[in-house]
Amino acid sequence: MNVMDTAEIYRKLTSIFRDVFDDDSLTIAPELTAAALPEWDSLQHIRLVIAAEREFALKFSASEIGSLENVGEFADLIRRKL
Amino acid sequence: MAEQAQVLTWDDLAEGMAATVDFVVTSAEMRAFAALSGDYNALHHDASFAREKGFDGIVVYGGLIISKISQLIGMKLPGCNAVWMGLSLRFRKPLYVGQQARLEGTITRLSDATRVVGLRIEVRSEGRLLAEGDVEARVVQP
Numbered sequence: 001m002n003v004m005d006t007a008e009i010y011r012k013l014t015s016i017f018r019d020v021f022d023d024d025s026l027t028i029a030p031e032l033t034a035a036a037l038p039e040w041d042s043l044q045h046i047r048l049v050i051a052a053e054r055e056f057a058l059k060f061s062a063s064e065i066g067s068l069e070n071v072g073e074f075a076d077l078i079r080r081k082l
Numbered sequence: 083m084a085e086q087a088q089v090l091t092w093d094d095l096a097e098g099m100a101a102t103v104d105f106v107v108t109s110a111e112m113r114a115f116a117a118l119s120g121d122y123n124a125l126h127h128d129a130s131f132a133r134e135k136g137f138d139g140i141v142v143y144g145g146l147i148i149s150k151i152s153q154l155i156g157m158k159l160p161g162c163n164a165v166w167m168g169l170s171l172r173f174r175k176p177l178y179v180g181q182q183a184r185l186e187g188t189i190t191r192l193s194d195a196t197r198v199v200g201l202r203i204e205v206r207s208e209g210r211l212l213a214e215g216d217v218e219a220r221v222v223q224p
Binding site for chain 2: 043046047049050053059060061062064065
């Protein structure tokens with residue numbers, strides 16, 4: 001059974017966000033939304049999802065991704081699927 | 083006359099699906115690519131120069147090989163619904179002008195959430211691996 005905790009998920013998500021947005025100083029928090037990051041467009045959103053699928057070795061459905069409101073919900077989704 | 087691109091929908095795709103492009107790069111294509119890219123390096127046009135550098139003949143442009151990958155993605159797999167998103171490629175051995183080669187793309191990953199296809203890319207000639215890499219392409223359809 002996978003025992004990855006929330007902190008580890010956020011650590012990996014931070015690395016993904018920094019890579020996708022090419023910003024080594026970027027920090028993420030549960031309440032962060034796409035509206036708060038001007039560079040967070042539909043293409044970057046796809047790259048985030050693809051990178052997360054690869055990093056956590058899992059697959060999301062379109063409905064799962066479409067219903068997310070912020071980073072916290074994304075992290076929760078990842079934790080549930082691990 | 084332009085060839086027709088393959089029409090595949092997301093539901094047509096499956097991991098393990100593959101497509102190939104067989105090709106031989108000609109001197110005329112090399113000249114055309116030089117004009118297109120602005121890369122007139124003698125390695126790609128002067129056989130004597132290429133041999134001095136340790137090669138067996140005129141070395142095909144890496145970018146020209148990548149153009150064949152573009153053909154595979156846009157025309158065959160995934161075809162006309164594809165938008166190319168990314169490529170990582172390593173050149174392992176040179177391809178020479180006039181040498182028969184085969185490019186093969188195999189679907190290794192399908193992301194339902196994003197409709198992004200991951201393909202493993204290999205270029206071979208006479209059984210030898212010349213280049214290998216990975217492609218990401220998104221299937222965009224109504």
